[in-house]
């Protein structure tokens with residue numbers, strides 16, 4: 001049994017859960033922040049994937065209804081839909097080949113079933129041979145250091161704020177260090193997030209980022225901080241410069257805290273589509289990326305990019321941004337993701 005088939009069985013209970021969440025919010029005027037983390041997950045994935053669901057998934061559905069037989073035209077149109085959802089051309093070609101041979105082998109002619117097989121095969125791309133771990137690597141002792149990288153405007157600072165909120169609420173002592181020192185407004189923006197999330201803060205404008213990070217980590221150790229988030233600048237115009245700067249930053253971090261950074265998260269803006277994939281490939285060459293945070297999934301109909309990142313870049317998506325609110329960053333959950341995308345199909 002494939003992944004989709006397995007998860008499909010849970011759709012009706014998820015539907016019921018979602019219904020009662022909306023009822024709770026509308027009728028009883030409960031605030032979203034009062035929901036349990038599980039409920040927030042379901043709600044965020046549901047709302048955040050609405051655009052993708054409305055376009056990509058409904059097109060798939062319509063395609064299945066328009067054709068009564070699997071023909072070359074059917075495959076051509078399917079190919080088109082998948083490419084438009086930003087799954088990536090090469091991935092799509094390979095996928096179509098695999099689908100064709102499965103259709104032949106299993107002699108599939110029922111179009112509704114074929115649509116399910118397509119969904120199933122899409123998720124095989126994601127789970128294939130890999131563990132689905134989206135866990136953050138937390139240090140056994142001393143501060144855990146999480147370095148955030150990515151080009152300007154993708155959502156690094158916002159994501160740090162959302163993550164700090166999450167870990168602070170779990171009872172961790174958090175600290176934010178402003179390593180994006182030259183961009184106007186970047187330091188105060190992070191400081192505001194520190195205030196909002198009861199995190200410690202260290203930052204200084206217009207100075208060498210590595211120096212700021214050095215001093216910030218000293219403070220983190222003195223104050224027995226549990227998790228430190230380091231914001232960085234993302235000037236990708238000059239790859240060599242960026243590489244040198246990140247190398248210097250990594251050395252400074254490692255001198256203070258051996259084994260750190262424990263995670264280097266690359267932030268990708270989902271609305272930039274294939275451009276985001278190119279950024280991931282470039283950053284992978286520059287430094288050791290341990291995971292991806294895919295932001296602004298709520299702002300795109302191309303939610304298929306999650307699959308492309310996995311297939312083309314080979315890095316796990318650890319978190320997804322599903323809105324601008326402080327609670328709209330969720331650990332990537334493949335089941336909630338599939339439900340959020342395909343719930344209308346059933």
Ligand SMILES: Nc1nc2c(ncn2[C@@H]2O[C@H](COP(=O)(O)OP(=O)(O)O)[C@@H](O)[C@H]2O)c(=O)[nH]1
Nearest residue numbers: 152153154155156157158295296321322323324
């Ligand atoms: N809709 C939406 N907007 C987001 C998300 N994450 C970040 N943003 C917005 O993206 C913009 C740039 O974010 P910022 O954190 O300053 O990016 P940075 O330059 O990488 O630090 C801000 O307006 C954020 O509110 C998300 O998941 N969904």
Ligand SMILES: [Mg+2]
Nearest residue numbers: 156157180186
């Ligand atoms: Mg920033």
